[in-house]
Structure formats: C-alpha cells, structure tokens
Amino acid sequence: MEPLDALVAFANFVLVPGAAYGAQLALGALGVTLIYGILRFSNFAHGDTMAFGTMAVILTTWGLQSAGIGFGPLPTALLALPVGIAACAVLVLLTDRAVYRFYRAKKAAPVIFVIASLGVMFVYNGLVRFIIGVDDQSFADGERFLISARDFKEMTGLEEGLAIKTTQGITVVVAVIVVVVLFWFLNRTRTGKSMRAYSDNEDLALLSGINPERVVVYTWLIVAALATIAGTLYGLDKSFKPFTYFQLLLPIFAAAIVGGLGSPLGAIAGGFVIAFAEVTITYPLKKVLGYLMPEALEPDGLVQLLSTDYKFAVSFVILIIVLLFRPTGLFAGKSV
Amino acid sequence: MNMRAILLFAFVALLFIGTGFVQSWNVALTIFNMGLISAIMALGVNMQWGYAGLFNVGVMGFVALGGLATVLVASVPNTEALSAGGLRIAAALALGGATILAAILAWTRLRRYRGWVVAAILFAGFFLFRAVLDPGVAAVEAVNPARAGNIGGLGLPVLLAWPVGGLLAAGAAWIIGKTALGLRSDYLAIATLGIAEIIIAVLKNEDWMARGVKNVIGLPRPVPYEVDLQASPAFREVVTEFGMDPVTGSTIAVKLAYAGLFGVVLLVLIWLTQAALASPWGRMMRAIRDNEVAAEAMGKDVTRRHLQIFILGSAVVGMAGAMMTTLDGQLTPGTYQPLRYTFLIWVMVIVGGSGNNWGAVLGGFLVWWLWVQVEPLGALLMQGITAGMADGSWLKAHLQDAAAHMRLLTMGLVLLLVLRFSPRGLLPEK
Numbered sequence: 001m002e003p004l005d006a007l008v009a010f011a012n013f014v015l016v017p018g019a020a021y022g023a024q025l026a027l028g029a030l031g032v033t034l035i036y037g038i039l040r041f042s043n044f045a046h047g048d049t050m051a052f053g054t055m056a057v058i059l060t061t062w063g064l065q066s067a068g069i070g071f072g073p074l075p076t077a078l079l080a081l082p083v084g085i086a087a088c089a090v091l092v093l094l095t096d097r098a099v100y101r102f103y104r105a106k107k108a109a110p111v112i113f114v115i116a117s118l119g120v121m122f123v124y125n126g127l128v129r130f131i132i133g134v135d136d137q138s139f140a141d142g143e144r145f146l147i148s149a150r151d152f153k154e155m156t157g158l159e160e161g162l163a164i165k166t167t168q169g170i171t172v173v174v175a176v177i178v179v180v181v182l183f184w185f186l187n188r189t190r191t192g193k194s195m196r197a198y199s200d201n202e203d204l205a206l207l208s209g210i211n212p213e214r215v216v217v218y219t220w221l222i223v224a225a226l227a228t229i230a231g232t233l234y235g236l237d238k239s240f241k242p243f244t245y246f247q248l249l250l251p252i253f254a255a256a257i258v259g260g261l262g263s264p265l266g267a268i269a270g271g272f273v274i275a276f277a278e279v280t281i282t283y284p285l286k287k288v289l290g291y292l293m294p295e296a297l298e299p300d301g302l303v304q305l306l307s308t309d310y311k312f313a314v315s316f317v318i319l320i321i322v323l324l325f326r327p328t329g330l331f332a333g334k335s336v
Numbered sequence: 337m338n339m340r341a342i343l344l345f346a347f348v349a350l351l352f353i354g355t356g357f358v359q360s361w362n363v364a365l366t367i368f369n370m371g372l373i374s375a376i377m378a379l380g381v382n383m384q385w386g387y388a389g390l391f392n393v394g395v396m397g398f399v400a401l402g403g404l405a406t407v408l409v410a411s412v413p414n415t416e417a418l419s420a421g422g423l424r425i426a427a428a429l430a431l432g433g434a435t436i437l438a439a440i441l442a443w444t445r446l447r448r449y450r451g452w453v454v455a456a457i458l459f460a461g462f463f464l465f466r467a468v469l470d471p472g473v474a475a476v477e478a479v480n481p482a483r484a485g486n487i488g489g490l491g492l493p494v495l496l497a498w499p500v501g502g503l504l505a506a507g508a509a510w511i512i513g514k515t516a517l518g519l520r521s522d523y524l525a526i527a528t529l530g531i532a533e534i535i536i537a538v539l540k541n542e543d544w545m546a547r548g549v550k551n552v553i554g555l556p557r558p559v560p561y562e563v564d565l566q567a568s569p570a571f572r573e574v575v576t577e578f579g580m581d582p583v584t585g586s587t588i589a590v591k592l593a594y595a596g597l598f599g600v601v602l603l604v605l606i607w608l609t610q611a612a613l614a615s616p617w618g619r620m621m622r623a624i625r626d627n628e629v630a631a632e633a634m635g636k637d638v639t640r641r642h643l644q645i646f647i648l649g650s651a652v653v654g655m656a657g658a659m660m661t662t663l664d665g666q667l668t669p670g671t672y673q674p675l676r677y678t679f680l681i682w683v684m685v686i687v688g689g690s691g692n693n694w695g696a697v698l699g700g701f702l703v704w705w706l707w708v709q710v711e712p713l714g715a716l717l718m719q720g721i722t723a724g725m726a727d728g729s730w731l732k733a734h735l736q737d738a739a740a741h742m743r744l745l746t747m748g749l750v751l752l753l754v755l756r757f758s759p760r761g762l763l764p765e766k
Contacts, residue, residue: 041522042522042525042526044393099752099756102756110521110522111389111391111521111522112755112759114391114522114525115682115686115751115755116752116755118679118682118751119683119748119749119751119752119755120748120752121679121748122675122679122683122744122745122747122748122751123744123745123748123749123752124748125675125744125748126741126742126743126744126745126746126747126748127745129738129741129744130738130741130742130745131738133737133738134741243673246674246675247533249529250526250529250530250533253526253529254526254530257523257526305462307541309537309540309541310534310537310541312530312533312534312537313534313537315530316527316530316531316533316534319526319527319530320515320516320527323516323519323523323527324515327519327520327523
C-alpha cells in the first residue's frame with residue numbers, strides 16, 4: 001500500500017490530462033453557450049470554426065518559424081494567436097452577414113438557424129480541407145515538459161513519476177486568463193452588460209435602446225476568439241486534424257448542455273465534468289488500485305471500465321442523464 | 337405531380353443519361369444505384385422532418401445498423417465460434433437488458449433512496465455484465481481470427497436482411513425516442529448525433545459481432561456474379577446481339593438487376609408514403625407539426641405520434657443501409673462518416689423539398705449525382721485555373737491536390753443557397 005504513489009499515478013494519468021482537456025472543452029462550450037444565449041441557436045459549425053481559427057494560427061506559426069521568430073521556451077503558436085483570432089473573426093462576421101442576418105431579420109425558427117449552421121459547417125469544413133488538407137499537423141515547439149517524469153522521481157524519491165507537458169500548463173493558464181477576462185467583460189463593461197441583458201430578455205433590451213446588431217457583432221468577435229484559443233490549445237496538446245475538430249462537437253455540446261445552455265459558468269463546469277468523466281472511465285485504473293489495495297486483492301485485469309474508443313459514449317451518457325433528470329442543466333440555463 | 341416536378345425529374349434523368357454518353361454507362365448506373373438508395377434514405381428523413389418536424393442527425397447510425405443486419409442475416413454461419421462463446425454473449429446481453437430494466441423499475445416503483453438503489457443496480461450490473469461478456473468475447477474472437485473471429489451470420493438469403501435492417505433500426509429508434517423525444521428539438525439533435533457516433537464506435541470495436549475494422553467482405557449477393565454471366569452461352573448471345581462485349585455487358589446487367597431490385601423498393605415506399613400522407617393519419621401528422629398545442633388540445637397524443645414517425649422513418653433509413661451494404665458486398669465500419677451519411681442526406685431533403693416525398697426522391701438523385709460529379713468537375717476547373725501557372729510551382733500542385741475537397745464546399749453552398757432563396761426546396765409541399 002503506497003497511497004502517495006497511487007495519488008501521483010492518478011494525477012499523472014487522470015488529473016493532469018483531464019484538467020487540460022477540461023479547460024479546452026470549457027472554452028469550446030463557452031463559445032457554444034454564448035451563441036445559444038444571444039443568437040438563440042445550437043451552432044453545429046462550432047467545431048469547424050475552431051478548426052478554421054487553428055488553421056490560421058498554424059499557418060502563421062509556420063511563417064514565424066521560417067522567419068526565425070520564436071517564443072523562447074513557449075510555443076510559437078501563442079504569438080500567432082492574435083492573427084488566428086483576427087482571421088477567424090473576419091470569417092464568422094462575413095458568415096453572419098451572408099447567412100444568419102437574413103434569418104434574424106425574418107425571425108426564423110431556431111431550427112432553421114441550425115440547418116443553416118449545417119450548411120456553414122460544410123463550407124468551413126471544405127475551406128479548411130482545401131487550404132491545409134486532411135492530414136495531421138503538429139505545430140507545437142519550445143520546451144516539451146514543465147516537469148518530466150524522471151525529474152519528478154528524482155526530486156521526490158517516489159516510484160511513480162508525474163509529467164506535466166508545457167502545453168498542459170499553458171492550456172490551464174490561458175484558459176484561466178480567458179475566463180477571467182470574459183467574466184470581467186460580461187459583468188463590468190457596458191457592452192458586456194448589454195449582451196447579458198439581450199440574452200435575458202430580448203424585447204426589454206430593445207426597449208431600453210440596446211442596438212441588437214452591435215450585440216451580435218460583439219458576440220461573434222468573442223466567439224471567434226474563444227474558438228480559436230480553444231482549438232489552438234487542443235491542437236498544441238494533441239495535434240491538429242480537421243476531422244477530430246468536427247468530432248469535438250459532441251463533447252462540447254454535452255459540456256454546454258450539462259452546464260445549462262446559455263450559462264457561461266455552467267459551460268466551464270460542464271467542460272470539466274465531461275473531461276474528467278471521459279478520462280477516468282476510459283483510463284485503465286489497475287496501477288492506481290494496485291498501489292491502494294493490499295497485494296492479495298490487487299485486480300488482475302486492467303480495470304479499464306470502457307475502451308478509449310467509447311469516450312463519446314461517456315459524454316453522451318452524462319448528457320442523457322442530465323437531460324432526463326435536470327433538463328435545464330446544472331446551472332439552470334434557458335430553453336427556447 | 338405537376339409540370340414543375342416532371343420538368344425537374346426530366347432534368348435529373350438527362351444528367352444521368354448525359355453521364356452515360358459522356359463518361360460510360362457503367363459509371364452512370366453506379367451513380368444511379370447509389371442514387372436510388374440515397375433517395376430511400378432521404379424518404380426516411382423526410383418522414384421525420386417533413387411530416388413531423390423531428391430533427392434527427394443520427395442518420396448514419398441507422399444506416400450502419402442496416403449494414404450490421406446484412407452481416408448478421410446473410411453471412412456464413414460460424415458454428416464453432418457460436419458454440420465457443422455464443423451462449424455467454426447472449427447471456428451477457430440478456431443480463432445487460434435485465435439490469436437496465438431493473439433500474440427503470442426501481443426508479444418508477446421505489447420512493448425513498450431510489451437514486452442510490454438505481455446507481456447500485458447499474459454499478460453491479462455493469463461489472464456482472466463485463467464478467468460474463470468478456471470471456472465469451474475472447475472465446476469467439478479466438479476462433480480463426482484471421483478470416484472470421486466473429487459469431488458469423490445466419491446464412492439466410494440476403495434479401496431478407498433488408499426488412500431485418502429496418503427492424504433493427506426501428507428497435508434502436510424506439511429506445512432513442514423513448515428517452516429523447518419530448519425534450520426540446522435541438523436536444524434531440526444532439527442526442528441522435530451522439531447515438532450515431534456510439535453505434536459506429538460499437539461496430540468498430542466489437543470484433544465478435546461483425547469483425548470491427550477488419551471488415552466483413554464477400555457478403556452474398558441477390559444477383560448473379562459477372563463471371564457466371566460471362567460463362568453462360570445464352571447470356572453471351574444476347575449481349576452480342578446488343579453489340580457489346582461480354583465483360584461490359586455482364587457488369588451492366590448486374591447493375592441493372594440491382595437497379596431493378598432497389599427501384600421496386602423505392603416505388604413501393606413512395607406509394608406507401610404518399611398514401612399515408614393523404615390519409616387522415618397524414619393530415620393529423622401535419623397538424624401536429626404545424627401547431628403542436630392546437631393538436632394536443634384536439635386530443636392528439638403528440639409524443640406518441642412523434643415516437644411512431646421517428647421509428648417509421650428510422651426503419652426506412654435502416655432498410656436503405658442494409659441495401660447499401662448488399663450493393664457493396666461488404667461492411668466497412670471505418671467508412672461511416674457523419675458528413676457523408678447524415679448531413680449529406682439532410683442536404684438532399686432540404687434541397688428536394690421537405691414535406692414532399694417526390695421532392696426527397698428528387699433531392700436524393702440530384703444531390704448524389706452532384707456529390708459524385710463535383711470531384712471530376714472540380715479537377716477540371718482547377719486545371720483551367722492553374723493552366724497559366726508555371727509548372728512545378730507549389731500553388732499549382734496544392735490547388736490541383738485540393739480539388740478533391742471541392743465537394744464539401746459545394747454541398748454547403750447548395751444547402752445555404754436553397755435554404756435562402758427557395759426555403760421550401762425545389763419541389764415545395766403543396
């Protein structure tokens with residue numbers, strides 16, 4: 001019985017990757033939930049918006065790298081982020097002009113918006129594949145580890161190592177900064193307050209002189225920033241592949257719904273709930289339990305509850321349970 | 337059918353005939369056969385969306401279930417594997433079902449501590465299920481893993497798989513409908529999206545069922561093989577009379593035979609759906625779609641009707657999935673992608689005209705033709721654009737490689753344009 005080793009093993013394989021993945025999902029879910037709260041539809045193109053922003057970041061990173069500009073121990077992609085956000089913002093604002101504004105003026109049913117977002121999803125998907133192709137792109141550079149497993153073992157003298165990748169550290173730090181700035185913006189600035197007012201009660205907001213088109217533009221700008229950051233962090237942590245980003249749609253939606261659609265705080269909570277559930281259930285817990293239990297009781301199998309390929313099933317089951325027993329999500333969202 | 341419909345169908349027919357003359361009749365018939373299947377899928381989705389306004393984006397899952405049915409019904413029986421672990425697997429599945437049933441019963445009957453009881457039942461049930469299932473799976477997969485390693489099929493005629501595929505999809509739809517219908521419309525969308533991914537994940541990973549990503553190939557066919565036709569003197573005689581060589585003749589004859597089978601199914605389905613739409617039941621469905629509150633006030637059980645149409649539509653899609661696997665002669669779970677099997681079908685329905693069965697059929701043929709032909713057309717276009725560029729420049733190479741991705745872009749644009757300028761589709765509902 002070595003409880004400390006068990007804790008370290010758990011942290012290494014579940015806690016740290018789960019926290020990074022949770023932060024990525026939370027940023028993605030924030031984008032979905034903002035669109036839902038203010039534009040009032042489920043945006044199926046969000047995964048591909050993330051892919052587009054990330055692609056712009058990758059192309060800029062390559063440009064910077066070939067110009068010999070780096071960011072020291074940090075990934076160059078962080079320097080490229082503003083460019084990526086700008087490109088993504090231009091794209092979503094153009095899309096809003098060309099597609100969504102028409103239906104907004106007509107006050108179309110939410111489901112029409114969703115179908116339009118399917119069309120947008122196809123177009124973005126095609127664009128990304130057209131520009132960068134379908135292959136895996138790895139663009140992380142700089143220092144690989146904050147703490148490598150070997151250093152940790154030497155430092156503590158424990159049998160288990162704890163490795164923290166730089167990208168995981170950056171993910172969490174960036175996510176915290178983004179969330180703090182976002183909440184400051186929503187709660188303290190005039191524009192942020194008008195956005196919340198518009199989300200709460202559209203008619204009342206219009207009566208008090210809030211310009212809806214301005215609110216919509218700000219929403220898209222924030223969504224573009226969130227999507228690009230979330231996509232870049234995910235790409236740095238794992239790797240960039242357009243199809244994977246499309247598949248992220250499901251856990252992101254699950255996170256947003258579990259937290260309560262339209263509630264930013266809920267989106268963050270939902271992201272971490274989904275991420276930790278996914279990682280815990282698909283990780284073989286044999287090692288952790290092995291340290292905790294007396295030798296006679298040690299499990300023979302891997303104690304992997306579900307194979308990794310079923311990670312979608314985890315987010316899905318959580319989603320269904322929440323929908324059945326608490327349809328508005330953990331942090332009472334809205335329902336249109 | 338009005339003038340507009342006849343003209344549009346004539347236009348689509350012209351596209352296929354043109355393909356026959358410009359490319360080859362083999363290509364035209366290949367596209368046409370998949371077009372027939374696409375049209376049936378679109379009919380199924382149109383029943384759910386057009387009649388009842390249900391937003392199902394899990395079409396891919398039902399298509400894959402149909403494919404699974406083909407394997408389970410028609411492939412060669414594997415008695416050795418069945419006797420090795422079949423019983424255990426069956427027992428495990430029964431146990432899993434019983435666990436869920438017990439959990440549901442506990443939830444509805446108990447009053448106090450029911451959350452804990454349900455959690456305990458599910459937790460214990462899951463481990464028991466795995467304990468029974470895993471050895472059975474290992475035993476089945478150990479039997480001749482290179483060529484089989486799965487439970488095999490029943491060895492029945494493959495045509496029987498089509499209704500079975502429908503039934504399998506209907507069963508899945510019942511489970512999904514029971515849980516997700518009655519929730520808000522976009523929740524149903526997310527739920528179906530998730531179910532479809534899970535069905536594909538199961539197909540890919542449960543090797544004992546249909547070999548997973550090792551694929552099942554060589555499924556039996558409902559039509560004769562080309563080599564047999566080429567060997568038969570009577571066939572050669574007929575073909576030479578038409579002025580074709582036996583090889584081309586046999587491939588075309590086989591494709592025509594498939595087209596005949598699929599065509600019969602499509603015609604029967606159109607007849608049934610049109611009759612249903614014109615009946616009092618169809619009027620009730622449209623009334624529910626247009627105003628749920630009013631329909632409920634008239635005493636219609638909205639949730640029940642939604643469940644009914646959801647199951648019917650999914651069954652049609654499942655049948656089409658079984659037909660597709662029959663046409664391919666193989667089940668390849670790795671090729672099921674939501675863009676192709678869910679969202680493309682949606683483009684067909686929206687472009688064709690939601691709520692109109694003929695529209696869905698038209699959309700199925702037209703969009704499928706476009707999906708196939710955009711690639712060569714895109715390559716041509718790119719050749720035109722890049723003609724002036726210097727050979728060997730990276731932009732030229734990149735543009736020519738990227739031409740293959742034109743189809744997603746085109747489909748998105750077609751969907752957006754139709755939704756904007758002709759929101760009720762090419763053939764609007766009356």
